[in-house]
Amino acid sequence: MMAYSQIRTAMARRTLSAAQPAPAEPEAEAPLSDESADEARVRNALIEAVLSNQLPPGTRLVESPLCQAFGVNRSLLRRVFVQLAGERVIELHRNRGAVVAAPTQEEMRQAFEARRLIEGAVLQALSERAQGPYLASVRQLVCEEHDAYRKGDRSRWVRLSGEYHLRLTALLGNQDLDHMLKSLVTRTTLMKALYGAPERSTCSFDEHNAILDALEAGNVPLACQLMSAHLNDAERQLKRDTGASQVDLMKLFGSPA
Numbered sequence: 001m002m003a004y005s006q007i008r009t010a011m012a013r014r015t016l017s018a019a020q021p022a023p024a025e026p027e028a029e030a031p032l033s034d035e036s037a038d039e040a041r042v043r044n045a046l047i048e049a050v051l052s053n054q055l056p057p058g059t060r061l062v063e064s065p066l067c068q069a070f071g072v073n074r075s076l077l078r079r080v081f082v083q084l085a086g087e088r089v090i091e092l093h094r095n096r097g098a099v100v101a102a103p104t105q106e107e108m109r110q111a112f113e114a115r116r117l118i119e120g121a122v123l124q125a126l127s128e129r130a131q132g133p134y135l136a137s138v139r140q141l142v143c144e145e146h147d148a149y150r151k152g153d154r155s156r157w158v159r160l161s162g163e164y165h166l167r168l169t170a171l172l173g174n175q176d177l178d179h180m181l182k183s184l185v186t187r188t189t190l191m192k193a194l195y196g197a198p199e200r201s202t203c204s205f206d207e208h209n210a211i212l213d214a215l216e217a218g219n220v221p222l223a224c225q226l227m228s229a230h231l232n233d234a235e236r237q238l239k240r241d242t243g244a245s246q247v248d249l250m251k252l253f254g255s256p257a
């Protein structure tokens, strides 16, 4: 098991940076204070642990060992919990405190249905509006996905495979759509991390390329059909039977690199 380190923090930040809703704070670009840096460090370590399934769904996030492991106080930890609850990565319960989110079957169905509807419409709109070699940057992204896969860089691969869907949508230049899809991609990435088979819990870059091929050939019905099948496949791989287990939070986050 990897110990917590600066590199892991940076990876975790990148893992979700593309897939998370825009930060609420307008001063997000300003240099981080120590306190903000600590919040970001704890937040990213927790997200990374959830996405790598080291913290399974339903795991209780007990405050004392976490404060000790991260060297932070309770009020800072609670602020991080509130952020993560807002992103639906964890849930806050009156009695049990913070627990790793365990999306229901119905929540997963709804999230994937929303993605199929939105992303099909995005492909249709792109075919009507976009001109020239507009897919070049998305093609490049698929090459990077393949590269991350070949190098065994799983964090980067997961991030890039979500980024593909966001990049296609971003070509339309509609910020409302971008925001909606970012939120959905974050949640479905979490669902795949929680309930997907480890070896298949990210997108296939071959399928990503096939969708681009169909779009470039002007065959929009085929592109939509491939996208729908791609998202259906991702949904089918989810098995909501992973039980919560006892996790030693001190051991997971406490040991230095």
Ligand SMILES: [Zn+2]
Pocket: 161, 164, 165, 203, 204, 208, 230
């Ligand atoms: Zn995909």
